[in-house]
Amino acid sequence: MAQRRSAGFWWLALLCAAYVLFLYGPVITIFVLSFQGPDGGLTFPMRGTSLHWYRQLWEGLGVVDIGAALRRSLLLGTVVMALTVLISLMAGLAFRKRFTGSALLFYTSVASLVMPSIIVSLGIGLQFRLGDTLVKSLLERLGATSMLESYTTLMGLFTSGLGAHLTWTLPFGMLIMFAVFNRFNPAYEEAARDLGATPWQTLRHVVLPMIGPSLVGVGMFGFTLSWDEIARSSQAIGDVNTLPLELQGLTTTVTTPAIYALGTTTTVLSLLVIFAALAGAGALRRRAHSQARAAA
Structure with a gap:
């Protein structure tokens, strides 16, 4: 006979369902309302169904260039992802052995x-504004009038903006790599060296294939955290805006479901990145298992 569920189970199931609804209910609501007809508003009930607001989003929302903001966010997220993976990997390799100042460097990094x-x-x-003051003072002393007149600021998407995003993504990437290398068996590297492999060959053909899924996860963290970042971008991005900043600004000026269409689009892009990362990690894991079986 099937075992009957206790009353506590159903209460916990109800609590879990309420939590999931609270977590994803707003996203589902925005997704549904984005498909309203031309006369639709920002709340229920829906007034028809169409792709009208997605077409309006494609044509542009007033003076805001959504396409340019989207491209900037994608490009910045890709660069942040690459640097997060590279620096986190190097940090993970470096911290496998203690060195002078390692504790201070670790706590400073996180x-x-x-x-x-x-x-x-x-x-x-503030740092970059002080840098602007220093550069202007230097140009004045050198008498470079033309350069001084054309100079604007050191702040920008790939200077201050990139640095601000890396302060958010790198600690996560480093902590993941520290955990990965903490349980990594060095016997595999010793076996490769016994067979005559150089340090680079050991890293390329032994270490990287084994930690490949973790690197994909670090990359996913790097991109998605950069893609959604607002607070760290607000004062450090310079004279251009990323898509989250444009979206935040539009919430006070756009009063049509077009804002929901934009939110749905950004959410779908984030989910695509996550699914692609999961698929890539799974493919690397299956490849490593197949290679291990072939070697055996």
Whole structure:
């Protein structure tokens, strides 16, 4: 006979369902309302169904260039992802052995996780403004009048903006790699060296294939955290805006379901990145297992 569920199980199931609804209900609501007809509003009930607001989004929302903001966010997220993977990997390899100042370097690297994001953004913005003052003063002393007149600021998408995003993504990437290498068996590297492999060959043909799925996860974290970042971008991005900043600004000026269409589009792009990362990690894991079986 099937075992009957206790009353506690159903209460916990109800609590879990309420939590999932609370977590994903707003996203589902925005997704549904984005498909309203031309006369649709920002709340239920829906007034028809169509792709009207997606077409309007494609044509542009007033003076805001959504396409340019989207391209900037994609490009910045890709660069942040690549640097996060590379630096996290190097940090993971370096911290496998203790060295002078390793503890101080570690706590300095992850300190930005416990600092308010807006404070980090303000600090980076202030640093670059001080840099602007220094550059202008230097140009004045050198008498470079033409360069001084054309000079604007050191702040930008791939200077202050990139640095601000890396203060958010790198601690996560480093912590993941520390955990990966903490349980990595060095016997595989010793076996490769016994067979005559150089350090680079050991890294390329032994270490990287084994930690490949973890690197994909680090890359996914890097891209998605950069893609959604607002607070650290607000004071450090310069004279251009990323898509989240444009979306935040539009919430006060756009009063049509077009804002829901934009939110749905950005959410779908984030989900596509996550699914692609999961598929890539799974493919690397299956490849490593098949290679291990072939070697056996």
